Amino acid sequence: MKITAVIMAGGKGERFWPKSRTSRPKQFLSLTADGETMIQKTVKRLLPIVDAEDIFISTNEMYRSLAEEQLPQIPKENILCEPAPRNTAPCIAFSAAVIGRKYEDAIMMVLPSDHLIGIEDIYIDTLKKAAAAAEKGENLVTVGITPTYPETGYGYINFGKAAGDTYEVERFVEKPDLATAEKYLASGKYLWNSGMFIWKISTIMENMKKLMPEVYSGAVKIGEAFGTPEFNEVLEREFTAMPAESVDYGIMEKADNIYTIPGSFGWDDVGSWLAVERINDTDENNNYTEGDVCFADMKNTTVCGGKRLVAVVGAEDLIIVDTDDAVLVCSKNSTQDVKKIIAALREKGRNNLL
Amino acid sequence: MKITAVIMAGGKGERFWPKSRTSRPKQFLSLTADGETMIQKTVKRLLPIVDAEDIFISTNEMYRSLAEEQLPQIPKENILCEPAPRNTAPCIAFSAAVIGRKYEDAIMMVLPSDHLIGIEDIYIDTLKKAAAAAEKGENLVTVGITPTYPETGYGYINFGKAAGDTYEVERFVEKPDLATAEKYLASGKYLWNSGMFIWKISTIMENMKKLMPEVYSGAVKIGEAFGTPEFNEVLEREFTAMPAESVDYGIMEKADNIYTIPGSFGWDDVGSWLAVERINDTDENNNYTEGDVCFADMKNTTVCGGKRLVAVVGAEDLIIVDTDDAVLVCSKNSTQDVKKIIAALREKGRNNLL
Numbered sequence: 001m002k003i004t005a006v007i008m009a010g011g012k013g014e015r016f017w018p019k020s021r022t023s024r025p026k027q028f029l030s031l032t033a034d035g036e037t038m039i040q041k042t043v044k045r046l047l048p049i050v051d052a053e054d055i056f057i058s059t060n061e062m063y064r065s066l067a068e069e070q071l072p073q074i075p076k077e078n079i080l081c082e083p084a085p086r087n088t089a090p091c092i093a094f095s096a097a098v099i100g101r102k103y104e105d106a107i108m109m110v111l112p113s114d115h116l117i118g119i120e121d122i123y124i125d126t127l128k129k130a131a132a133a134a135e136k137g138e139n140l141v142t143v144g145i146t147p148t149y150p151e152t153g154y155g156y157i158n159f160g161k162a163a164g165d166t167y168e169v170e171r172f173v174e175k176p177d178l179a180t181a182e183k184y185l186a187s188g189k190y191l192w193n194s195g196m197f198i199w200k201i202s203t204i205m206e207n208m209k210k211l212m213p214e215v216y217s218g219a220v221k222i223g224e225a226f227g228t229p230e231f232n233e234v235l236e237r238e239f240t241a242m243p244a245e246s247v248d249y250g251i252m253e254k255a256d257n258i259y260t261i262p263g264s265f266g267w268d269d270v271g272s273w274l275a276v277e278r279i280n281d282t283d284e285n286n287n288y289t290e291g292d293v294c295f296a297d298m299k300n301t302t303v304c305g306g307k308r309l310v311a312v313v314g315a316e317d318l319i320i321v322d323t324d325d326a327v328l329v330c331s332k333n334s335t336q337d338v339k340k341i342i343a344a345l346r347e348k349g350r351n352n353l354l
Numbered sequence: 355m356k357i358t359a360v361i362m363a364g365g366k367g368e369r370f371w372p373k374s375r376t377s378r379p380k381q382f383l384s385l386t387a388d389g390e391t392m393i394q395k396t397v398k399r400l401l402p403i404v405d406a407e408d409i410f411i412s413t414n415e416m417y418r419s420l421a422e423e424q425l426p427q428i429p430k431e432n433i434l435c436e437p438a439p440r441n442t443a444p445c446i447a448f449s450a451a452v453i454g455r456k457y458e459d460a461i462m463m464v465l466p467s468d469h470l471i472g473i474e475d476i477y478i479d480t481l482k483k484a485a486a487a488a489e490k491g492e493n494l495v496t497v498g499i500t501p502t503y504p505e506t507g508y509g510y511i512n513f514g515k516a517a518g519d520t521y522e523v524e525r526f527v528e529k530p531d532l533a534t535a536e537k538y539l540a541s542g543k544y545l546w547n548s549g550m551f552i553w554k555i556s557t558i559m560e561n562m563k564k565l566m567p568e569v570y571s572g573a574v575k576i577g578e579a580f581g582t583p584e585f586n587e588v589l590e591r592e593f594t595a596m597p598a599e600s601v602d603y604g605i606m607e608k609a610d611n612i613y614t615i616p617g618s619f620g621w622d623d624v625g626s627w628l629a630v631e632r633i634n635d636t637d638e639n640n641n642y643t644e645g646d647v648c649f650a651d652m653k654n655t656t657v658c659g660g661k662r663l664v665a666v667v668g669a670e671d672l673i674i675v676d677t678d679d680a681v682l683v684c685s686k687n688s689t690q691d692v693k694k695i696i697a698a699l700r701e702k703g704r705n706n707l708l
Contacts, residue, residue: 018663018665294695294698294699295695296688296691296694296695296698297688297691297694308678308679308680308681309372309679309680309681309699309704309707310680310681310683311372311680311681311682311683311684311692311695312682312683312684313682313683313684313685313688313689313691313692313694313695314684314685314687314688314691315672315683315684315685315688316685318669318683320683322681324662325662325663326662326663326664326665327662327663327664327665327676327681328665328666328667329664329665329666329667329669329672329674329683330665330666330667330668330669331651331667331668331669331670333668334650334651334667334668334669335667337650337651337667337668338665338667340650340651340667341648341649341650341665341667344648344650345648345663350663353663
């Protein structure tokens, strides 16, 4: 069966401010020394199993030109722009309906646009096995990541008995508190929810019909209008009428036949500036620098320079990011608090910096 | 007797990089929220006892236009530019010879251009008393500062018995090591050498004649040529022929009739970026910020912003300085090591940043 992919690229990604801005979120940035953006890497690593013309980008109008510019190999009609933010379920239904117009049935892989994969061969093999499991029945397959510490920022998957290359899923759980996360980790029965889903178009549409009928009927109308002059009008009307709901809550927590396949391919969600030293080479003092940087007695520090010289003396445990109109100096313990700066700038109406 | 002043303004002052550059050293910068430069403050606080036309600026050609621009009240012919660096003794002899052409004799106060004074009334009273003591005989008078900690970066003055408002000086000593500085502090018989000297023109010239005859004879020729068409030629020839020597070593450590007057006027030599929080108002977390700065959870940090936003999150004990072409992030423990950056830039030939 034909394998298609939908890359979710609508997120705003404030955690990489000041390099990320509303006008250029994380998935359209390069955070690695090779200069490739996150979404370019995501597309490139899929090409061994998905033709470029079967890769769809789910985003919004603000990012259409960035997507077209960074992904010239993707047909322009594959860039699907949602007219309003409605969380993941409507967005997946919209994509499934469009792909359903192209192929009678097909495997649909839903993949994040802003994660990194360490070992691409294992990643591809895992997706192939997931696709085979999805094709075999009316199965909803997810990729689970073996947890290495009690992260409280991810959802977890409680898996049960083995079924071929996959495991039956007992239940999906939301982001736990630390004590619960520690229990999950100790139990050996939980994986992280990576946000990667693999199913047949027919399977996800049947589940939408049963569990999210409003979303389903809107998506069917959008699919019927695809390629016609009325498309934009129908999309606008039907999509904005859908309830904002995640596919995790709307489908995965309620459906039957959920399976997970553990992914052992070195996954990194690149969740904050702390990731930069992890995904790049560092020096003997665990410093990572890029751009025009001059330092003395610097330790465990990440410096992303811009057009000017960044000079660092005697600093430890910092993230320093220089851009044309803003420079960030952030303690490594406080990377989650960059959002406080963004909130303050928003309150002051300084939109040119957001 | 007429009181004149020579403000020493030839220093390069690398310790305020990146705000200070070779082309604009510390004395020509503002480091206080009021925007006045160090040399502007120095001149302004002297005006109660010295007429603007009797204030001389000792500097070099590179800083002539900065001095003219920042000090419009000073006659242009009072800006004395040494043709080559020769330390303080030749520079003082040159100034004394020029002032000697203007007045048969006069009080000459030699003052640094880049220090701050807390209580200006006491400062003025101290200089008046020093001038009176200098006028009374062939006395060389210095202002001594009561040490508050065992600083190893200053010279010390060992004083003896009282003589009116002043004390006899036993000896001048160079920068001591920490153990010696601690001993000085404990003894109660030492003051810091502030680099402020007060004497009559006739007294300093007599001492030069006796202790530094080469410097003396060159200075006499320069004084004779002042105001004639040959001045620049004579200055160039005679000044460059003088030995580079400090007035401390060449005169003060050898002369008789040395007196010191303790200055209790809140002196600060503004020796490094650490001084900025000391000389400005800070918030309840001991932060000082100027310019476009946005911060969260910042403590004990100084931020001198430039044209762009500086955002600081969770940082402690830092100095952050933003300029158009360079940004410095420096631990407060490492401010003396900013020179390592300057050395590295010099080695790389990056003169535009120096």
